[in-house]
Ligand SMILES: Nc1ncnc2c1ncn2[C@@H]1O[C@H](COP(=O)(O)OP(=O)(O)OP(=O)(O)O)[C@@H](O)[C@H]1O
Ligand code: SF4
């Protein structure tokens with residue numbers, strides 16, 4: 001149990017380290033940008049019509065406070081941290097005066113749902129197929145699957161997404177290609193709404209699954225074909241242990257360990273993929289929010305979403321990391 | 335080196351096929367230097383012509399010949415990828431070799447930094463940068479940023495090899511005979527890590543090009559400069575699919591798939607060549 | 620090779636548990652058009668009898684592990700059995716290992732068990748020891764779970780292990796304990812035949828004594844046959860009844876252990892025995908001149924000839940056959956028996 005605590009403490013230290021680096025980076029990028037958010041916002045506001053200079057000056061002052069661009073660099077830095085810790089990124093400009101955090105809160109469940117589901121499906125299916133392909137290296141069926149996956153693997157998110165969009169949006173329009181759920185339905189625990197969410201989520205999720213499966217398949221297959229020559233596997237086969245047990249308990253269980261770490265490491269990329277998928281399918285999650293914020297020139301929204309997603313990814317990585325000892329007794333028991 | 339290449343071409347079907355795809359793409363890139371009109375020009379040819387004998391890959395709604403557009407885009411996209419890969423290679427090799435050679439606490443500190451940087455999600459950070467820089471975000475700036483984000487994984491791989499070289503006889507020998515550290519690293523250690531460097535370069539190219547295409551599709555790069563992602567961006571902006579001009583979107587998609595599969599096959603076969611264990615697996619039975 | 624049966628010592632067929640005939644197993648590497656063969660087992664014939672400890676000795680890389688992997692049907696690519704046969708006889712069951720893999724599979728752990736070289740890594744790192752016993756032995760014992768557990772516990776106790784190790788993971792045990800666990804695992808089903816590859820090499824001397832004693836005791840109690848592999852001649856002297864000496868993938872000599880130590884027939888055997896440390900002997904033992912042979916490209920004629928102190932012309936041209944020796948064993952040497960032990 002002691003080993004477990006030390007392990008968790010270490011991982012937590014890493015989490016803090018990553019979050020501090022990410023937040024600092026976001027702050028520095030925003031601070032040293034040649035664009036002054038206050039002036040940018042002002043020009044955006046004033047472009048809607050003539051505003052008298054005095055009220056512009058008042059607005060400028062309050063915007064400075066809002067964006068925390070007053071005081072020395074250090075003061076601004078700590079001010080920024082204060083806001084990050086409070087989860088207060090100010091009001092969104094494009095949806096004034098809704099707080100950025102409220103908008104993020106609305107988008108968050110969509111992204112979490114989509115990503116969790118798609119990532120888990122890709123991980124489970126990719127690893128299962130990869131393990132089978134690695135263990136039964138001479139199976140014809142697995143060779144065909146392998147060839148298929150190899151062709152699929154290098155195809156990037158946007159190509160898979162666009163292809164699915166074209167197939168199911170234009171050639172054979174059976175699935176919705178835009179949005180998170182049917183608009184005229186009241187969100188809630190009704191069957192109509194849930195089935196609509198599932199329908200709308202199918203193509204985005206399928207894209208992420210197709211993109212994700214290949215990597216897991218290939219790495220698992222090579223892990224397994226290495227592990228089958230490990231002493232403990234050879235020994236179990238020599239011991240006449242039934243093939244099913246050898247495969248599941250001796251081969252797959254050991255090959256799974258690096259794949260859990262791999263899952264944690266891949267989350268950053270998975271999130272990047274989600275941005276493009278949400279954009280392609282107009283899915284109402286964090287990624288689309290970020291892109292929309294950039295299009296709308298919404299400074300506080302973009303800074304807020306970026307900072308938030310850096311932290312969220314780090315926390316997700318941490319959560320996966322601390323499940324690792326549950327499957328590897330060498331870590332748990334020190 | 336030449337013999338290795340010949341062996342790979344002769345005995346490794348993946349390598350052969352990958353090389354073929356890349357050769358086609360390089361031929362297209364070379365063709366871009368013989369374009370009949372400036373690549374930035376619009377309405378140079380009759381718009382919306384389907385692929386045929388006159389316009390091999392058709393023309394788009396902006397009056398551009400898709401073939402010449404593709405050639406210029408492929409060139410620009412590849413150059414971007416290569417620049418990113420080169421810069422990040424230099425960083426990865428330097429960090430990996432030094433960290434592995436020094437070892438101990440310094441190595442641990444470098445690797446902690448390395449992993450932290452690697453754990454940050456790239457896309458949000460890049461998007462924030464794109465947002466604040468706007469028009470100043472030219473492709474060289476983007477390339478530099480991508481290179482600064484994309485070396486951490488490879489430096490770790492290189493470091494693990496360098497770590498094993500550290501205790502070898504020849505390293506002690508070289509250090510004893512008064513060779514300077516930089517000399518030891520460059521002359522003695524670098525050759526050992528070159529195979530991994532080659533393998534990671536392929537993967538890094540794929541990653542960098544993917545990044546560029548992603549940002550271009552979103553419209554976050556210089557959209558007037560032809561790139562693969564830019565082609566898709568314009569096709570989307572003109573609702574090419576709805577308008578029935580399918581080749582506008584199909585051409586860049588097929589091209590990028592060819593490029594990625596080509597690079598991927600090269601990376602896989604080279605990796606197999608380096609790693610004796612997967613050689614065994616390949617022999618099967 | 621029709622005369623393979625000729626060499627057999629005067630032992631009735633019924634006593635032979637294991638019969639190997641002209642066995643050849645190579646590591647074949649085929650990559651980028653270059654074929655490389657390592658002839659790790661190159662034409663070996665031998666028999667192992669009931670209730671004996673049969674030793675196999677030889678320097679590192681002489682092919683000891685390859686030989687016993689082949690006889691246990693444990694080969695993996697790139698290794699291939701090129702020629703020959705391996706037969707086991709357990710009571711009325713006769714198994715041709717490479718012709719009847721299913722029968723062989725059924726016999727594993729029931730009749731035949733194996734202690735692998737490097738037993739440190741043969742236990743699954745993510746499962747408890749008790750699961751290893753369940754997986755390997757439960758099927759063969761015909762007991763219910765509780766009785767099985769009791770049986771395993773008492774077996775462990777007989778081997779000086781606390782039954783609590785069943786709840787441990789391999790990484791929690793010391794090297795000596797792990798080695799004992801693998802011996803317990805290999806003997807719990809009381810098999811007629813046990814193959815042990817360097818079971819004591821990684822252990823320190825005291826633990827080594829314990830483990831050897833243990834193995835010998837189990838063997839004597841069960842009346843089983845043990846094939847015992849080690850490069851350590853003193854271990855052979857202590858534990859084996861008969862001994863085979865391997866050199867470069869072939870047998871050099873085979874015979875009753877004691878007689879071989881007293882009167883080695885092959886110059887290589889003589890060298891191995893002479894290089895054993897002896898109490899009171901302060902002279903430095905000279906090692907063999909020359910390099911160990913390459914198994915990819917072995918020397919012509921007698922494989923030992925480049926290093927043999929008494930080699931003659933014929934040795935580099937003809938391959939010496941295994942023929943009955945003066946001490947009731949077999950030897951492959953044109954000048955057999957002409958070596959004097961110092
Ligand atoms: N997987 C392999 N591929 C190619 N050659 C191999 C392989 N495994 C072993 N060999 C070679 O086969 C020969 C015999 O090896 P083996 O392990 O049988 O020797 P050994 O007598 O058991 O040695 P040791 O005392 O070190 O255990 C050696 O030359 C070795 O290099
Ligand atoms: S056959 Fe010749 S070379 Fe071989 S051991 Fe005998 S004497 Fe030496």
Ligand SMILES: [Mg+2]
Nearest residue numbers: 683684685736
């Ligand atoms: Mg061995």
